[in-house]
Amino acid sequence: MPLRRGEVTFFIRATIVNDFTGRAPVRHAEFSGTDLGDVRGIVEVRVADMRTGIGQRDRHLREAMQADSFPSIRFELVGVEPGPGGGDTIPVTFQGQLTIHGVAKPVRVPGSLIVRPDAVDVTATIAIDMREFGVRPPVRMLGALRVHPVTQVTATLSFGAAPSP
Numbered sequence: 001m002p003l004r005r006g007e008v009t010f011f012i013r014a015t016i017v018n019d020f021t022g023r024a025p026v027r028h029a030e031f032s033g034t035d036l037g038d039v040r041g042i043v044e045v046r047v048a049d050m051r052t053g054i055g056q057r058d059r060h061l062r063e064a065m066q067a068d069s070f071p072s073i074r075f076e077l078v079g080v081e082p083g084p085g086g087g088d089t090i091p092v093t094f095q096g097q098l099t100i101h102g103v104a105k106p107v108r109v110p111g112s113l114i115v116r117p118d119a120v121d122v123t124a125t126i127a128i129d130m131r132e133f134g135v136r137p138p139v140r141m142l143g144a145l146r147v148h149p150v151t152q153v154t155a156t157l158s159f160g161a162a163p164s165p
Contacts, residue, residue, distance in 0.1 A: 001160050001161070003159055004119070004161075005157070005158050007026060008154070009022065010022045010024075010152065010153045011152040012052075020053070020054075023050070023051055024047075024050040024051065026157060028042065029042065031159065036092070037080070039080045042076055048071065050062070070102050072099075075099075076096050079095040081093040090115065092110075093110055094111055100128070100133035100135065103132070110124065110126075118160050119159060121156075121158050123154065125155075127153075129149050137149045
């Protein structure tokens with residue numbers, strides 16, 4: 001099934017200024033397999049596409065992430081574990097490898113699936129300590145403004161045939 005739409009949101013805590021949320025469209029996503037145990041896939045986001053609503057903050061973010069050297073964030077899905085429950089929404093844990101700033105680490109990401117005959121909707125949320133991926137959180141104004149290193153990231157994707165106009 002083709003990607004219909006996808007977005008990643010990230011919540012960042014900061015001292016002095018208000019905490020903020022950013023967004024980035026999913027540049028590329030695909031999956032293969034029909035049984036949860038056999039599903040494999042990829043999700044990619046371009047660092048340059050990450051936006052927080054303030055241009056200078058976006059530049060600081062791209063600078064901290066070294067977007068020119070490490071232009072993409074990539075998650076490679078290697079397995080899906082279903083959780084307890086039933087109904088339309090299936091709780092799952094996505095297993096895979098997350099690559100940020102050129103550093104790849106295995107991760108387990110809690111999420112959910114909504115499976116319909118013509119579409120699959122995916123939601124997943126993970127807290128990421130950016131220091132584990134070699135990213136130094138920005139510090140500004142003589143150290144008074146600090147960005148917390150742990151970022152809450154939520155991905156929402158929808159796969160399926162494009163809706164009719």
